[in-house]
Amino acid sequence: MTFYRKTELPNGLRIISEEIPHLRSVAVGVWVVSGSRYEAAEVAGVSHFLEHLLFKGTERRSAREIAQAMDAVGGQLNAFTGKEYTCFYAKVLDQHLPLALDLLADMLLCSRMDAADIQKEKGVIVEEIKLYEDTPDELVHDLFTQAVWERHPLGRAILGTAQTVEGLSGEAIGEYYRCRYAPGNMVVAAAGHLNHDRLVEEVARLFEGFRRPTVRPQVQPPRNQSGVLVRPKDTEQVHLCLGTPGVSHDDAARYPLHILNTILGGGSSSRFFQEIREERGLAYSVYSYETTYKDTGLFTVYAGMSPRYVREVVDIITRELEAVRREGIRPEELARAKEQLKGNLVLGLESSSSRMSRLGRQELCLRQVESPDEVIAAIDAVELDQVRELAASLLRPEELALAAIGPVPKELDLPGMLRPC
Numbered sequence: 001m002t003f004y005r006k007t008e009l010p011n012g013l014r015i016i017s018e019e020i021p022h023l024r025s026v027a028v029g030v031w032v033v034s035g036s037r038y039e040a041a042e043v044a045g046v047s048h049f050l051e052h053l054l055f056k057g058t059e060r061r062s063a064r065e066i067a068q069a070m071d072a073v074g075g076q077l078n079a080f081t082g083k084e085y086t087c088f089y090a091k092v093l094d095q096h097l098p099l100a101l102d103l104l105a106d107m108l109l110c111s112r113m114d115a116a117d118i119q120k121e122k123g124v125i126v127e128e129i130k131l132y133e134d135t136p137d138e139l140v141h142d143l144f145t146q147a148v149w150e151r152h153p154l155g156r157a158i159l160g161t162a163q164t165v166e167g168l169s170g171e172a173i174g175e176y177y178r179c180r181y182a183p184g185n186m187v188v189a190a191a192g193h194l195n196h197d198r199l200v201e202e203v204a205r206l207f208e209g210f211r212r213p214t215v216r217p218q219v220q221p222p223r224n225q226s227g228v229l230v231r232p233k234d235t236e237q238v239h240l241c242l243g244t245p246g247v248s249h250d251d252a253a254r255y256p257l258h259i260l261n262t263i264l265g266g267g268s269s270s271r272f273f274q275e276i277r278e279e280r281g282l283a284y285s286v287y288s289y290e291t292t293y294k295d296t297g298l299f300t301v302y303a304g305m306s307p308r309y310v311r312e313v314v315d316i317i318t319r320e321l322e323a324v325r326r327e328g329i330r331p332e333e334l335a336r337a338k339e340q341l342k343g344n345l346v347l348g349l350e351s352s353s354s355r356m357s358r359l360g361r362q363e364l365c366l367r368q369v370e371s372p373d374e375v376i377a378a379i380d381a382v383e384l385d386q387v388r389e390l391a392a393s394l395l396r397p398e399e400l401a402l403a404a405i406g407p408v409p410k411e412l413d414l415p416g417m418l419r420p421c
Contacts, residue, residue: 045160
C-alpha cells in the first residue's frame with residue numbers, strides 16, 4: 001500500500017502528502033525547479049536572490065505582516081535555495097494549515113518585487129556573501145565543487161558573487177521568475193495531521209488561475225576535472241576537502257555509496273574519524289558525505305587541522321581511499337553500516353518536516369517517491385562485491401580533487417600527495 005497520496009492539478013501543479021494522524025503538526029513546502037544550476041553566469045545568484053525577494057511583501061501583506069501572521073500562531077516560515085531546487089516551507093499546528101498555504105501562495109504568486117526592496121536586498125545578500133567568506137569551514141565545500149567543475153554552473157556558489165548580485169536588474173529577476181516559477185516546475189508537499197482531499201481543495205483554490213508555460217531546463221552534465229585549488233587565508237586551521245565525482249539521484253550505485261560513505265566518514269565509528277581524530281588527534285572535525293544531482297554527484301571528505309598536520313591528514317585519507325579501492329570493505333563493516341543507515345533513516349523520519357522534505361525532493365527530482373521500507377530493503381540488498389566494485393571505479397587516484405582554505409604550507413606538494421604510492 002502506498003504511504004502517500006498524489007494529485008496533479010489541471011495546470012500541472014503536483015500535490016503530494018503523507019497523513020500522520022498521531023501528530024499535531026503539519027509541514028508544508030512548495031518546491032520549485034529553481035537553483036544555481038539553471039542560471040547564466042552573468043546572473044549567478046538570481047535563484048537565491050529571488051528566494052529572499054519573495055518574503056519582502058505582496059499586494060496584500062507587507063514583509064512585517066507576513067512575519068507577524070506566522071509568529072501569531074507559533075509557526076515557522078522559511079526557505080532555502082540549492083543548486084537544483086528552491087523550497088519555501090512552513091510548519092504549523094494542524095488547524096493553521098490553511099493560513100500556511102495562504103501565506104505561501106501569496107508570496108509565490110503575488111510578490112511586489114518592488115525596486116526599492118530589490119536594491120535593499122542587494123546589500124543584505126552582499127553581507128551574506130561576506131559572512132560566508134568569513135566561514136572557511138563552509139566555504140571550502142564550494143571551493144571543492146569549483147575544483148571539480150570549474151567551468152560548469154554546478155561549480156558556482158549558490159549565493160553568486162558580490163558583482164553578479166549587485167548587477168541584477170528588476171527585469172532580469174522578473175524574467176527568471178516567470179521562466180522557473182511555472183506550475184509544471186512546482187510541487188506542493190505536505191506531511192503531518194492533514195487530509196489529502198482537503199489539502200488538494202485548498203491548494204486548487206489558492207492557485208486557481210495560475211497558468212504559465214513550463215520551460216524545462218536544458219542542462220549538460222559537467223566535465224569532471226582533478227587537481228588542487230588552494231585559497232590562502234589567515235586562519236588558525238587549514239580547511240580541506242578531498243574527493244571525487246559521485247553518482248546521480250537515481251543511480252542504482254547510490255546504495256553501495258551510502259554504505260561506503262558510512263564506513264569511511266559517516267560517523268564517530270568511521271575509519272577517518274577513528275584514525276585521524278581518535279587515534280592520532282590530528283583534527284577535531286573530520287567526516288565524509290555524498291551529494292547527488294540529476295546527472296552526477298560528489299563524494300567528499302572534509303577535515304580541519306593545524307597547518308603542520310596537513311601532510312599527515314592527506315596521506316591518511318588517500319591511503320584509506322586506495323585501500324578500500326583495492327581491497328574493499330570487511331563483512332562486519334558492511335553489517336554495521338547497514339544498521340546505522342537504517343537507524344538514521346527511521347529516526348530522521350520522526351518529524352513532519354523531514355517527511356515533507358523527503359516527499360518534495362523526491363517528487364520534484366525523480367517524479368517518484370521511495371517508501372522507507374523500499375529504502376531499507378535496498379540497503380539490506382547491498383553486497384560486499386557491489387561496494388568493492390563501486391570503490392574501484394569511484395576512488396581512482398587520477399580522479400581525486402582537493403580544495404583547501406587557510407595557511408597551507410608552501411613547501412607541500414599537494415598534487416603529488418594525491419597520488420598514493
